[in-house]
Amino acid sequence: MEGKAHVISFLKKCIDYANASIERKEKRGDVEDIAKWEAYRDYTAHAVMEVEAGELDRWFPSQQKLLGESDASSLSLDALTHDARSAWLTNLASPRPLALIATSSEKGVRNIAPYTSLSVVSNSPPMAVVSLSADRNNRWRDTLLNMRQTKKAVLNFLPVSSNAATVVEQTAKPIAHGTSEWDAFGLESLESNELVMNDAAFAIIGELVEEVDLPDAKAKLAILRLSDILIPGGLDDAQPAHILCQHGLNRLMATPTEWHYNIDRNV
Structure with missing residues (x-):
């Protein structure tokens, strides 16, 4: 549906x-090529009609089968390996929001790392949660350690570009403790807030208010109270932002932008 909407x-x-070209030529008295432009317009209009009517649906990726249209199978998540489980869950429960969460230690060492395990869970009061894990040596991520010290965090959401995807890939890799990703990868921040990326599409500022242990996991759910949003000029609440997200395991892409359906109630 998304690809079809883009084509239309x-x-x-x-x-x-x-x-517009025909109109300009008519005003100039340049009538020689008008017939060609009219033919192009009419053929294109016919193509639009065929695409909208579904005559060319075979050109677009087919919709996946529904559970009731085929023999459904059941996979036990507990029986899968971690890698297989990750692949299934990220491919199915998707797309996921992606943010580079920036924090700073008490000593002023800034950290920034990408997370897709986050969600805004309340609008009033504004609250978000993010899952933060420990490594194989049971050391918590610098993001959590820094928030414990300063309480502050900034969620940087990125525009859709190869440069932004490269930054995600760079900051996803572990580096030596005490080293700042900002310095290592040449990231620049706003003068008004050193945790807000210059190249962010927008940012949300939050404060750690509580940690919750996830059962049977080496991870905690960090609850953030959101205080401010930083947006560029021209962006308002009438339209969803066009940003980078995760859709499938390790697969970054743009948030859907064309096909949509407005419902009457909030979900």
Whole structure:
């Protein structure tokens, strides 16, 4: 549906461009190529009609089968390896929000790392949760250790670009304790807040208010009270932001932007 909507949107823009070109040529008295532009416009309009009617659906990725349309099978998550379980859950419960969470230690060493295990769980009061794990040596992530010291965290959401994806890949890799990813990868921050990335699409500022142990896991759920959002000019609450997210294991992509359906109630 998403790809089909993009194609329709593009073709309609082509029609608008053709109409504008025809109008300009008519005003100039340059009538020689008008017939060609009219033919292009009409053929494109016909293509739009066929795509919208579903005549060319075979050109687009097929929709996956529904549970009632085939023999459903059951997979025991406990029986899977960690890698297999991660692949299934990230491919199915997806897309997931992606944010680079920036923190600082009491000594001023800044840390930044990507997380997809986060969610805004309350609008009033504004609250978010993020899952933070320990490594094989039972050492907690610097993100959590820093929040314990200063309580502060900034969720940096990224624009859709190869540069942003590269930053995610770089900061996902562990580096020596006490080393700042900001310095290691040349990341720049706003003068007004050293934890907000210059290249962020927007940022949400939060404060650690509570930690909750996850049962049978070397992980904690950090609960953040959100206080401020930092947005560029021109962005408002009327439209969802176009940002980088995770859709599938280790697969970064743009948030869906075209196909949508507005419902009457909040979910």
